[in-house]
Amino acid sequence: MSYVGKNISSSAIWVMEKLRMMPAGTYDVTENMKTAGDAIVRGGQTKLFTPMMLFVAKKKVSYDLPDVDGANMQAE
Secondary structure: OOHHHHHHHHHHHHHHHHOOOOOOOHHHHHHHHHHHHHHHHHHHHOOOOOOOOOOOOOOOOOOEEEOOOOOEEEOO
């Protein structure tokens, strides 16, 4: 988003927050998001970020399950 666009949307959110059309703290979140967005762009320009892959693994859990009549059964 352009500098002007960020300032217009930020100002509009500030006005809506003051008129109680948006919850309190919305403007602060907007300012934090603007800062984070600028930092991400800067990180990309300086080649700080590289592509990543995410692996999610689950360990198979083996435990005893109680049977209806109190006997134990092995989980599969």
